[in-house]
Amino acid sequence: MERTELSDLGEFKLIEKLTSKFKTYHPSTVRGVGDDAAVIKNRSGLTVVTTDLLLEGVHFDLSYFPLKHLGYKSVMVNLSDVCAMNGKTEQITVSIALSNRFSLEAVEELYEGIRYACSYAEIDLIGGDTSTSLKGLVISVTAIGTVDEKKITYRKGAKAGDIICVSGDLGAAYTGLQLLEREKQIFIENPDIQPDLENQEHIVGKFLKPDARMDIVKLLAELEIVPTSMIDVSDGLSSDLLHICHHSNVGCKLFESKIPIHGDTYNMALKFQHDPTTCALNGGEDYELLFTIDPAELNKFTEDHNVRAIGEITDKAHGYKLISKSNNEHDLIAQGWQHMNQ
């Protein structure tokens, strides 16, 4: 493998090398990388802005996270937040800090993943910052999107009687992470054993290469549904549903039997002696969309739509309830990932 030291390049040449392959998709992007600030031409409506800061050793482990996937995912998690506002991302900024452990080739891998995400989602990289770190990789992404004033969807807005819906399936990313962590431990103990990830594309893919559900935002527009509230599932279903309830000042009733769990997730959870439902409730990092709709809208969805009704919004006085498969009522508790408590 070729190895070019970053110190041989200097900041400006590095930025040029990393960003020159990026295309511009939006006429609203008047000026991207290269001046004191990027310039966007406004149009009517609303702009949404979200940002994430990711640190090696805290948010990702490069021993099993390929740099290309990391670049892709660090963009997608921000796009997912814009989706959760019912918006469409048009621009991103990406800042990175790197120790001298990283070669130019490694950073190019990272940017290849960022570029792949930009190309897939048709978004423009308009700026960022590049510097050294004493140790480890730091990535900060800001996404800027647009939404129609009539379509903006907050966490607040859910009303008693609304149906709780979720896209895709839950718990897969968490189970994929467990698998990668186990294979890492085996590898540390015996480097001759190759990781066994065969037939685990779904759960490993959901963790390493999640897609923001831009297709669901598009579907909602096509079906002329504006959810009464929406959030992306990043902390875990229970924690994120409770966010909607607290912001909307309502209660909820969630049916365990309705929670969509992929067969691979289910089987792997059992192998790890975890309850699959617990993985779906508390796993997090699913980046699916959790939203509430007026019950009259529910029949607009068909089986093909990859959206499931999993519960209903109730008056706050009813509390936050999980109805188990055996029809018992439990309190729903937030036990999602809380990075501050690590």
Added chain:
Amino acid sequence: MERTELSDLGEFKLIEKLTSKFKTYHPSTVRGVGDDAAVIKNRSGLTVVTTDLLLEGVHFDLSYFPLKHLGYKSVMVNLSDVCAMNGKTEQITVSIALSNRFSLEAVEELYEGIRYACSYAEIDLIGGDTSTSLKGLVISVTAIGTVDEKKITYRKGAKAGDIICVSGDLGAAYTGLQLLEREKQIFIENPDIQPDLENQEHIVGKFLKPDARMDIVKLLAELEIVPTSMIDVSDGLSSDLLHICHHSNVGCKLFESKIPIHGDTYNMALKFQHDPTTCALNGGEDYELLFTIDPAELNKFTEDHNVRAIGEITDKAHGYKLISKSNNEHDLIAQGWQHMNQ
């Protein structure tokens, strides 16, 4: 000193504690902290976006950088970039990552400085991200501003014959940093000796608490001057002037005798056996505005305006020249801070 552990709080309570004291100044801020993304109502014109990533040990040294000042400066450096586009910042996002070395009280100090900057510049904190770091403090700020389409000022646009102007004075921040570094070394060698910073408010202040030159952007509007090009002096006068030349495809002639250097900067540079002009040319972190104007506009400035004409733009064929006090011509070379080369 009271010490509250961050781990006793959790992420959501911490965010609430840190952001609850912030005011909202702009009606364009529809939704700030608290949802998946912030929401800004668009109006006609352009939006400018800039972002910076700051790492402890690389961009700042907490042994002499008070956290309150650091919070203030990390906002100001982004505001300075928006000023350099001839724009006005309306919103910022701030992301931080902290190791368990930091107490709640320490983080509150940092946010006190951020809040002071927001209050001084009348900008809205609309979002961010808060997480743990394995080591050291990381701060990422994104600033979002507005500019009239007729007033947007890029690095490109300077024409032969234009006058090169700069606000304030140069080299002070660099000299202030040298002084702080020296006092730190003395303190390490003998902790009984208190730092001697007396009468050095100007140079230490320019380093620890720089102000983005929003007053100059306002002045330009009042005088009805739209610069032909503009940049903020962050890398150093020579490096930043060369940026303007390269982007505008022109040459320049800079007069050493015209470069504004504060008396305190001059004297301290000599104490360190540095050439004061070299400090001004290559020091960086001045956060003054460097811009070019049509010569017909020059007489709009008065002595009071804190803006100096320091040279002129030439044809590219003339190269990039520094005319020394003894009237000799030297090539202007970029030797500013390049963090990637550290």
